[in-house]
Amino acid sequence: TQTVSQSDAHVTVFEGDSVELRCNYSYGGSIYLSWYIQHHGHGLQFLLKYYSGNPVVQGVNGFEAEFSKSDSSFHLRKASVHWSDSAVYFCAVPNSNNRIFFGDGTQLVVKP
């Protein structure tokens, strides 16, 4: 069974700063990973996924993530955050074709 861990429960940055949210996975064969965002009071919204090929994956709203087999990581980055990026971010890995395992989430707070 594959799992992910998100080491930072909370990250606080200022508007315009760059940010990196960390995700590490446990190895279990083929590696596929995704990131989701959850704004307060809403459901999760899919951001991006790594399936194969280019290890840097582009998502919506300027987010990107880089897959690293050597580090067992799939960190999410954004070059310049906006206040509207304040949300909880979840990393996820499939543990079969039909279900996925979510990390505990990282709360991102963007201060003006």
Add this chain to the structure above:
Amino acid sequence: GGIITQTPKFLIGQEGQKLTLKCQQNFNHDTMYWYRQDSGKGLRLIYYSITENDLQKGDLSEGYDASREKKSSFSLTVTSAQKNEMAVFLCASSIRGGALEQYFGPGTRLTVL
């Protein structure tokens, strides 16, 4: 594009009561999921349905039943509501074999008195 709707948005019940949450999607997705999210925590899978006539237990199925009435709808029943299961229940859908990319509804917040 498509949308997932969940009804009701807020559900208040008494301890021991049987309660039903409903989910509809118009993505034409084969697979649907029910998750529970406790306050400030991650998601735990309760039930999922790979195709219209399928039902699979997740990690948290005890105390819940589910029903896939048709391709577009998936219901969750709390068989006997308990105060320690106050949470937000999230429904999601995906293409078959596409669990990595799921689309979520807005959630139903359950309060048990």
